[in-house]
Amino acid sequence: MANARVVYWFRTDLRLHDSPALKAALDLNPSVLWPIFTWDPHYVYQARGGVNRWQYLLDCQNDLSESIQKLNPKSKLFVLREAPQTLFPKLFKAWSVTHLVFEKDTDAYAQERDRVIIDLAKKAGVEVITRFGRTLWDSDEVVAQNGGKPTMSISQLQSAGRKVGEIPRPIEAPKSLPDPGEMPVEFDHEIPDVGPDLNGPLRSDGKDDKSYAYNIAGPKGDFAIETLEELGFPLATTPHRGGETLALKRLDEILSDEDYTATFRKPQTSPAAFEPVSTTLLSPYLHFGALSPRLFYWRVQDVISKRKDASSPPESLTGQLLFRDMYFAAQAAVGPSFTQTVDNPYVRFVPWHLPTLPDPSSEHERTYHIDNSEAETWFQRYKLGVTGFPWIDALMRQLRHEGWIHHLGRHALACFLTRGGCYIHWERGAEVFAELLLDHEPACNAGNWQWLSCTAFFSQYYRCYSPVSFGRKWDPEGKLIRKWVPELAKLDKKYIYEPWKADKQALKKAGVRIEGDGLGETEEGTYPEPMFDFNERRGKCIAGMKKAYQVGLKGDDEKVKDGTWAELFKGDPEAEVQDRGDEDEDEDEDDDGAHADDAEHGAHRGKKRGKEKQGPMDKFVKKQKK
DNA sequence: ACCGCAGTTGATACG
DNA sequence: TCGTATCAACTGCGG
Secondary structure, eight states: OTTOEEEEEOSSOOOSTTOHHHHHHHHTOOSEEEEEEEOOHIIIIISOOOHHHHHHHHHHHHHHHHHHHHHOTTOOOEEEOSOHHHHHHHHHHHTTOOEEEEEOOOSHHHHHHHHHHHHHHHHTTOEEEEEOOSSSSOHHHHHHHTTTSOOOSHHHHHHHHHHHOSOOOOOOOOSOOOOOOOOOOOSOOOOOOOOSOTTGGGSTTTTOOOTTSSOTTOTTSSOOOOOHHHHTOOOOOOOOOOOHHHHHHHHHHHHHSHHHHHHOOGGGSOTTOOSSOSSOOOHHHHHHTSSOHHHHHHHHHHHHTTOSSOOOTTTSHHHHHHHHHHHHHHHHHHOGGGGSSTTOTTSBOOOOBSOBOSSOOTTSOOOBOOOOHHHHHHHHHHHHTOSSOHHHHHHHHHHHHHSOOOHHHHHHHHHHHTTTTTOBOHHHHHHHHHHHOTTOOHHHHHHHHHHHTTSSSOOOTTOOOOTTHHHHHHOTTOHHHHHHOGGGTTSOTTTTTOGGGOOHHHHHHHTOEEOSOSOSSOOTTEEOOOSSOHHHHHHHHHHHHHHHHHHOOBTTOHHHHHSTHHHHTTTOHHHHTTOOSSSSOOGGGOTTOOOOOGGGOOSOOTTOOSOOOOOHHHHHHHHHHO
């Protein structure tokens, strides 16, 4: 088809190596090919994403653009600053497009968007070609081979995968690219109705978002890649940088250490290691498509097949890719409800604190019900890394600053927030990770939170990570804590995981005082008190989980939605703290709560609610709710 | 229907 | 410092 005029739409496949969709585009032998990226208001405004991830995306875009230019100096990654839903109909016409090619996406929003785009293309007489390249196997095919059911275990994924067929071998990067055609954009620039700007708080100048202040081709009319400044964001803090070139270099480095590659066992890599980290750090590249999972898989496979002592899935390197596929295929089968409890038949209902509001108004950000002010305070302390448990705080601060922590560190944080400490809904934790992780993948994130909260995939809730001994096992000196919680840098290793036990002398020597809750203004040279007695909390959590397992509700149960689940949890202390239903409740509207002696607030305050401490958190809640 | 067993990665006490 | 038994007992799978 020598006269094909092809738009190649890059989305989550920011690479040239092993791209089945790009190959399909080039197989058309087009006379003209435009490599483009569109601005999507959903991602700019409505999907909360930290500055670190924005920078990583820009890195990937810039690297891809340079690689394209090397193949054809006339070409590059052309960024069009308009929503694809309004842009494409105009583009199809103005550029006389014959084909639109892109890699299939699996996430809920992306699927909905792509259905619209495919429909628009059809109306414009443009042929749409899609290929799957985001996972080892096409998730829809895996689901079909798994009897239409979500893959809930690695063995299910493996057996379904075997039926789908051999994982495709990687495809070479193109050696040349056609010229882009003319790119007239003399049509109206539609500014979308963006709705709530969830990323507003991240922007340097808040209200003054300049994202759409330029024309479709950017401030210089050259389709340049946006900058953090243009998006209104401050500088990123992460040291991790994106782009296919770096991804392939990093992969080469890993593979050059044959022993590491062949004997990799995930549970035995340290969550406390930094400089160098103990795992590959390739997940953010996978997320942005700068690295193809199949390329990764086969490069590893080719190294380890020579060795008899190689580790095997699920612990091995390739096993990590299988977990990713498992979550993608599970999401493909369950659908949009996969990332939540409500309507999800595969996730267990547990009466966690801070549950998602049953019917959030569409005009507002999805928010949650504050059933318990103590839990809300715990959650705020957790998010800021001031829980008073140094291991937890170090991990959270590393996550916030670098956008990446080791998988076992994520376990520790997830267990602590949910079934092993705070008894707060896993969806709250998933939202924190969704914002902060460079490698945030909705399916993997939700799946891992379900796993760690023992609501799906995993069920041994009595195995509980201790915020003290688990960290100490990996890092007895407390190096990770010393790096990320500098207040405690000089504390003796005897107390580094539990500074509240340190005697006056040790604290004085370390130059730190243990006081306060870490919120609001904190004094120099202080570190907060632990927000609860962990062993006491662990006991309550396990008892609560036991009850929830006995009750056995799943997310799609009517009782979950209509609130009658509460009757089934009578006698469960953790659930009764929720205090739902009767009387005045509505804590989130409670903006002028009077002061109460906080010390008396145990876990069982029963009905004596409504008079909560007015702290900095109340402000936060109001702001969040708008 | 029943039983036994495995399940990516625990904590603790003890020798 | 290490290996090992015990803890208290879940689900899903396969025979």
